[in-house]
Amino acid sequence: MLGAAVMCAGAVTFTAGPASAAAGSQTFSFTGAVQGFTVPAGVTSLHIEADGAQGGQNGGLGAHVVSDLAVTPGQELDIYAGGAGGVVSGGFNGGGAGHTDPGLAFHSGGGGGASDVRPAGGSLADRLLVAGAGGGSAGGFGMTGPAGGNAGAPGGEGNGGFPGGAGTAAAGGQGGEGASPINNDGGGGLLGTGGAGGLPSVSPDDGNNAGGGGGAGLYGGGGGGGGGSPVFNAGDGAGGGGGSSLDPDGGAAPAATRAGNGQVTITWDAAAYTFTGFFAPVDNPPVVNEVNAGRTVPVKFSLGGDQGLDILAPGSPSSQQVTCNSSAPVxxxxxxxxxxxxxxxxxxxxxxxxxxTQKAWSGTCRVFTLTLDDGTVRTLNFQFR
Known part of the structure; x- marks a missing residue:
């Protein structure tokens, strides 16, 4: 609730507002669910480092995106930390699925899930920042087959299937073509979602391998094409493509460095206030404010809006006796x-x-000092009767 003055039967009761922000940082690790964040009071910019997740079966690596995001105090954000692709299963937040090999368990990996930041309750189209994920690797004989692509890159090519394409800034990656004559192409990537890997051979007796799932991202990577040769071959499937990223700052494509699950780290600086004032009934320096000692003086100022009541530095305000200046206006x-x-x-x-003020200050002069918790210092001059 915002700070406010509420009139009650002739008295004034003041309600507390949101605390102003000191510098801080919060890391959101993978949980498999959306996580919430509220922008602290007074904060208008967040520094965000986001990592997309890795594709399954030791697949492609997730992107590392670093950006500054303009926000408003009190704004609520949803944070999605992507999950790594599993054996067959796609990772949390959009990873494309791999497939089970029905015969020799040469299962392919699912694509990794993207990490993103969006307004609370926002859809894929509302995302403010996205770190793309790596594609899943194809299944292989006793091991993984061709690797999934890193975020923003196509998957590895198999002897039979073709790799899934990388997601781009405008479209999902194309699904890889499966080995002829079996209709086992990988699925194409979509907004926020990786394509599914292509099916393996229908025969339970050969080593044909499923394609890896596409990694999620701004646009997901395409799924790798599945294998179909009747020859026992560890490389028939292909890896899924990596997903693309969204960096609000623009610039060069982010590096793909993240292994395992994704994460998002948010950092902010201390609130910087826009101070205006002081306002009547007091006057700003060099004017000296004359008042009867022992009275309570209303010192009014503005910080550009309600920044909460926790705005003063420790020990503030304070005052110090000084020599009276007879030449200053009063x-x-x-x-x-x-x-x-x-x-x-x-x-x-x-x-x-x-x-x-105190009655004992009669006949003296003092400087009143107001220090805010962002380091702002303002003073007023007083003379006591």
Whole structure:
């Protein structure tokens, strides 16, 4: 809830708002489910490092995307950390499936799942950043066959099937052609989803291998074509293609370095406030504000909106006695208050710190110092009657 002043039977009760942000970081590891993140108060930019997941059966590697994302304080985001492709199964968040070999268990790997950031409740079309995943490897005799492609690259070619194509910035990768005459082409990649690997030979007695699933991404990679030669051969299937990435900063294609599951790390700097003020009834330096000692002075200022009430540095505000300057202009503070503490008024968009002075300060001058938790320092001059 945003900080606000609520009038109650002649008294003023102040409600707490969201805390302002110190610098921080949060890492989202693979869980198999969407995870939520709320942008801290005062933060307008997030530094994000996202890694797509690896394809199954020791398949292609996921992309590493580094970008700065413009956000608004309080904005809610959904975080998807992709899962590595398994034996046959595609990884969480869009990995294309591989296939089971019905005879000799030369199963192909599923494509890895992409890692992405999107607005809360957003669809694939709403994603703000995507780290593409690697394609799954084809099945092989006693081991894996041709490898899946790294994120943004086509899969490895088999002796019978052709590799799945890489996803691009505008379209999914083409599915690899299967070995003739069997109709076992790999599936084409789609928005956010890798294509399925091509089927293996229908014969349970030969070594024909299934194609690997395509890796997920902005657009998924195509599935590798399946094998179909009647000859016992470990390389008949082909690897799935890797998925493409979305980097809001643009620039060169990201490197594919991630093995295993994907992850997303979000880092932010301390909130930087836009300070304006001070406002009436006090005057800014060089004017000296004259007030009766012992009264409570309303010190008003703006930070460009509600940044919560946790905005002051430790020990702030403070004051220090100084030598009075007889040549400085003096203005009487006409309005004082009986309240105390810090509040935010949503109607005026201003903060108000009610500063309680002491009667013992009569006949002296002091500098009032307001220090915010982003390092901002502002001062006011006072003279006490």
């Amino acid at each position: 203005d009487v503070v006409e309005t004082t208050t009986s309240q105390s503490g810090l509040a935010y008024n949503p109607e005026t968009g201003q903060y108000q710190y009610n500063w309680k």
